[in-house]
Amino acid sequence: MxxxxxxAGELRGLDALETTTDRPQVGSRLWHALAPKAAAVALxxxxxxxxxxxxxxxxxxxPPPGAALSELGxxxxxxxxxxxxxxxxxxxxxxxxxxxxxxxxxxVVVSRSRFLRSAIGSLITGLQTMPSIAxxxxxxxxxxxxxxxxxxxxxxxxxxSIANGVISGVDYVPPTLxxxxxxxxxxxxGLYRYVIVPAALPGIVSGLKQGWAFAWRSLLAGELIVxxxxxxxxxxxxxxxxxxxxxPYMIAxxxxxxxxxxxxxxxxxAVDQGIRRRRGAVV
Amino acid sequence: xxxxxVRRSPPATAPVGTVAGEAxxxxxxxxxxxxxHGALALDGINLSVPxxxxxxIVGASGCGKSTLLNLVSGLDAVTGGGISVEGRPAxxxxxxxxxxxxxxxxxxxxxxxxxxxxxxxxxxxxxELLATVHLSAWADRRPHELSGGMRQRVALARTxxxxxxxxxxxxxxxxxxxxxxxxxxDELESIWRARGLTVxxxxxxxxxAVRLGDRVVLLSSRPGRVVEDYRIDLPRPRRFEDxxxxxxxxxxxxxxxxxxxxxxx
Numbered sequence: 001m002x003x004x005x006x007x008a009g010e011l012r013g014l015d016a017l018e019t020t021t022d023r024p025q026v027g028s029r030l031w032h033a034l035a036p037k038a039a040a041v042a043l044x045x046x047x048x049x050x051x052x053x054x055x056x057x058x059x060x061x062x063p064p065p066g067a068a069l070s071e072l073g074x075x076x077x078x079x080x081x082x083x084x085x086x087x088x089x090x091x092x093x094x095x096x097x098x099x100x101x102x103x104x105x106x107x108v109v110v111s112r113s114r115f116l117r118s119a120i121g122s123l124i125t126g127l128q129t130m131p132s133i134a135x136x137x138x139x140x141x142x143x144x145x146x147x148x149x150x151x152x153x154x155x156x157x158x159x160x161s162i163a164n165g166v167i168s169g170v171d172y173v174p175p176t177l178x179x180x181x182x183x184x185x186x187x188x189x190g191l192y193r194y195v196i197v198p199a200a201l202p203g204i205v206s207g208l209k210q211g212w213a214f215a216w217r218s219l220l221a222g223e224l225i226v227x228x229x230x231x232x233x234x235x236x237x238x239x240x241x242x243x244x245x246x247x248p249y250m251i252a253x254x255x256x257x258x259x260x261x262x263x264x265x266x267x268x269x270a271v272d273q274g275i276r277r278r279r280g281a282v283v
Numbered sequence: 284x285x286x287x288x289v290r291r292s293p294p295a296t297a298p299v300g301t302v303a304g305e306a307x308x309x310x311x312x313x314x315x316x317x318x319x320h321g322a323l324a325l326d327g328i329n330l331s332v333p334x335x336x337x338x339x340i341v342g343a344s345g346c347g348k349s350t351l352l353n354l355v356s357g358l359d360a361v362t363g364g365g366i367s368v369e370g371r372p373a374x375x376x377x378x379x380x381x382x383x384x385x386x387x388x389x390x391x392x393x394x395x396x397x398x399x400x401x402x403x404x405x406x407x408x409x410x411e412l413l414a415t416v417h418l419s420a421w422a423d424r425r426p427h428e429l430s431g432g433m434r435q436r437v438a439l440a441r442t443x444x445x446x447x448x449x450x451x452x453x454x455x456x457x458x459x460x461x462x463x464x465x466x467x468x469d470e471l472e473s474i475w476r477a478r479g480l481t482v483x484x485x486x487x488x489x490x491x492a493v494r495l496g497d498r499v500v501l502l503s504s505r506p507g508r509v510v511e512d513y514r515i516d517l518p519r520p521r522r523f524e525d526x527x528x529x530x531x532x533x534x535x536x537x538x539x540x541x542x543x544x545x546x547x548x
Contacts, residue, residue, distance in 0.1 A: 018430030180380035279383040280427020
């Protein structure tokens with residue numbers, strides 16, 4: 001049909017005029033992501049060095065960054081350090097995985113029911129404000145000085161954040177998408193699978209990210225308090241380093257703990273950014 | 284001799300049961316907003332739409348145009364009266380309501396996935412539908428990479444994927460610029476004719492209603508009642524700027540304004 005080809009041509013022209021095909025280069029993205037972080041690290045090290053040089057604290061209390069970093073370098077060659085790191089990280093991974101399963105399930109269930117929402121919703125938020133270290137006396141009473149006690153506190157720290165992420169993610173799903181999904185034939189679980197969960201994904205990922213932060217904090221607090229024989233861990237070493245009066249070692253361990261936390265956080269951020277970029281929420 | 288562009292149909296009487304050849308029938312439809320003493324949104328609407336007809340619904344704010352479509356679509360329930368619709372009507376909103384995490388192709392394929400089509404079928408049908416709206420070249424783009432008009436065309440292709448015969452449109456082109464809107468009128472008209480769709484098209488733009496509709500139904504506001512049912516007998520394709528379109532628009536706009544003025548008294 002002649003009119004149809006005219007229309008097609010007009011539409012093609014308009015489409016070309018109204019869209020751009022520019023996408024930012026990977027290299028420039030990487031630079032923009034890394035440069036500010038490098039600057040921040042340099043700033044912190046500089047301030048630290050400055051405090052040491054000013055002599056506000058004696059060096060046997062606050063060692064210069066060089067001493068701590070070279071101690072960290074030394075630790076990286078030690079098998080016991082890696083063993084302790086493996087114990088701590090595996091506790092974190094196990095605890096966080098379990099918390100994710102429980103938190104995601106809880107979030108989906110609570111977000112689906114108006115009754116559960118008002119019954120448990122504020123309780124979940126309340127739990128989130130509770131410092132995880134305050135749970136340890138009870139955890140030790142219930143489970144003695146054991147892995148279970150640490151796991152319990154990780155769960156109670158991380159689950160509320162993860163569940164809250166799901167609930168708020170679901171709350172912020174645009175109603176038009178749900179209406180559209182229903183109209184296109186999505187019902188019940190199908191609506192969750194194809195519309196609500198994907199739409200809530202940014203909220204869910206940020207809940208997981210926050211959940212990891214809580215899990216990691218609870219874990220280290222637990223390792224400081226709950227020392228288990230023959231289970232070396234970063235937290236136990238940290239506690240030892242204070243008793244031994246070895247500040248460079250202590251700070252080296254702290255840096256290691258910080259680095260692991262940052263590394264995981266960066267991974268979550270990368271996932272989060274990827275999701276948002278796919279949806280055009282960031283350029 | 285000037286052709287009579289606009290003819291007033293006699294007011295529709297309440298039909299009994301389903302009428303053969305009618306795609307949509309509303310019988311004394313009443314809608315109250317939530318709450319027992321909620322305001323009356325629609326009051327005694329009778330409307331019957333033969334299969335394949337393009338009906339535009341116009342009215343000022345608060346006439347319940349959108350409520351009417353929600354009722355026909357089944358997204359909302361009537362307070363009184365009855366609605367019968369052929370099949371499951373598809374709905375197109377003013378906002379495109381595309382899933383932002385899916386490509387244009389996957390958005391069109393979503394209803395096919397929900398109706399349990401195979402992967403191969405989904406891909407083939409979705410590509411055909413994208414070709415229908417002239418967007419084959421943009422299949423892999425996500426909604427945010429498309430212009431407003433293109434998104435609405437993807438949304439149109441997606442509603443067609445539901446294999447509906449009745450299409451409900453709630454100001455689908457309200458947020459578009461004039462050039463894009465004109466082209467989309469042409470596109471919608473050609474798809475409507477090719478597929479024999481029945482369309483209920485809500486708009487506040489009287490000229491758009493005259494450009495597209497076989498009929499223009501004018502609703503009053505608060506509560507919404509059918510004030511006038513105009514038949515638009517102008518030949519197609521019509522253009523926005525045709526003098527006949529202009530004069531019909533003038534007549535209906537005058538009636539709409541009179542209706543609005545009633546609320547100022």
